[in-house]
Amino acid sequence: MTLVLGIESSCDESAAAIIRSDRTILSHRLASQIEAHQPFGGVVPEIAARAHIETLPDMVSAVLQDSGLALDDLDAIAATAGPGLIGGVMVGLVMAKSLAMASDKPLIAVNHLEGHALSPRLDDADLAFPYLLLLVSGGHCQILRVNGPGQYQRMATTIDDALGEAFDKSAKLLGLGYPGGPALEKLAQSGNAAAVPLPRPLLGSKEPHFSFAGLKSAVLRAVESGRYEKADIAASFQVAATDCLIDRLGFALRQIGSDSGIQTLVIAGGVAANQHIRGQLTQFADDNSLAFSAPPMWLCTDNAAMIGWAGVELLSAGHKGDPMNFKARPRWPLDDTAPAARGAGVKA
Numbered sequence: 001m002t003l004v005l006g007i008e009s010s011c012d013e014s015a016a017a018i019i020r021s022d023r024t025i026l027s028h029r030l031a032s033q034i035e036a037h038q039p040f041g042g043v044v045p046e047i048a049a050r051a052h053i054e055t056l057p058d059m060v061s062a063v064l065q066d067s068g069l070a071l072d073d074l075d076a077i078a079a080t081a082g083p084g085l086i087g088g089v090m091v092g093l094v095m096a097k098s099l100a101m102a103s104d105k106p107l108i109a110v111n112h113l114e115g116h117a118l119s120p121r122l123d124d125a126d127l128a129f130p131y132l133l134l135l136v137s138g139g140h141c142q143i144l145r146v147n148g149p150g151q152y153q154r155m156a157t158t159i160d161d162a163l164g165e166a167f168d169k170s171a172k173l174l175g176l177g178y179p180g181g182p183a184l185e186k187l188a189q190s191g192n193a194a195a196v197p198l199p200r201p202l203l204g205s206k207e208p209h210f211s212f213a214g215l216k217s218a219v220l221r222a223v224e225s226g227r228y229e230k231a232d233i234a235a236s237f238q239v240a241a242t243d244c245l246i247d248r249l250g251f252a253l254r255q256i257g258s259d260s261g262i263q264t265l266v267i268a269g270g271v272a273a274n275q276h277i278r279g280q281l282t283q284f285a286d287d288n289s290l291a292f293s294a295p296p297m298w299l300c301t302d303n304a305a306m307i308g309w310a311g312v313e314l315l316s317a318g319h320k321g322d323p324m325n326f327k328a329r330p331r332w333p334l335d336d337t338a339p340a341a342r343g344a345g346v347k348a
């Protein structure tokens with residue numbers, strides 16, 4: 001059995017965890033920086049990087065202590081090496097490099113998106129490759145065929161905003177604070193989803209991708225019109241966005257056909273914490289004779305357990321470690337063979 005320390009620092013969460021290859025989470029800590037960024041209505045990269053510097057050293061000591069392990073007991077040190085806010089990524093990666101050098105253990109430079117993509121397998125031992133993954137976070141909205149660690153085939157991406165970004169921006173328009181996604185979901189619970197006519201961009205399109213910029217603009221117009229209750233706008237937004245997800249997943253399924261070997265639909269990333277989306281996807285999977293797998297809520301949003309687990313998966317797939325001069329990558333697509341989608345602001 002292998003033991004991996006995972007470190008996460010790509011956005012506004014500092015986290016460390018120790019994961020064993022039998023899926024045991026020996027220890028796990030997470031410090032959210034919500035209060036530091038709240039006055040600014042979003043994440044301030046410089047504040048985030050400084051907070052990671054202040055938090056991570058003690059946090060790593062704490063997870064070692066919690067699990068009763070010494071650095072020497074570990075098999076590898078894994079850290080997010082991108083994509084993300086570059087200052088923060090560098091803090092976690094440099095820390096992992098130092099620990100790896102001091103203990104003479106391999107460094108594993110983890111793609112944060114791979115952390116999300118493999119996170120459902122940390123919780124679900126029966127989830128086998130290949131699976132169809134809807135990866136929805138603050139920076140990404142993609143459909144991927146996951147064939148194994150390091151093996152991703154991107155089927156769809158967003159041509160403008162990521163879904164989490166659309167949630168956050170719409171929440172801001174509705175006067176909700178940061179972080180917007182969970183706040184918008186909460187407000188939507190008391191709203192009427194049929195009250196506000198909102199567009200479903202690219203619904204039925206022959207192009208595989210997502211688009212959310214038009215939906216966000218429609219939210220702006222609905223707010224400015226003064227004609228609707230905020231809760232109704234939130235509920236209508238959530239349902240419109242979910243309709244887009246379902247439509248695009250249907251398109252992806254038709255493209256891969258029935259003999260693809262895919263038996264499970266998986267959702268991961270921060271937006272996967274949304275209960276409405278989880279419910280609709282469960283139904284969609286059922287309608288398409290697929291099993292459905294979603295990580296527990298705390299594993300959907302950024303954390304270090306998924307980074308440690310990605311390290312475990314990569315080690316067991318034969319990865320020997322990354323060089324000490326591995327550079328932090330602000331952009332790092334999971335499938336670097338995928339052609340760029342049309343439009344400006346394409347997310348990797």
Ligand code: KG4
Binds near residue numbers: 179273
């Ligand atoms: O994966 P994540 O924690 O960080 C990134 O890698 O981006 O995702 C954060 C995103 C944010 O946009 C946040 O608003 C969204 O996930 N999010 C949600 C919910 N919880 C988090 N969006 C909708 N409903 C939620 N319950």
Ligand code: ZN
Binds near residue numbers: 116137138270
């Ligand atoms: Zn993330």
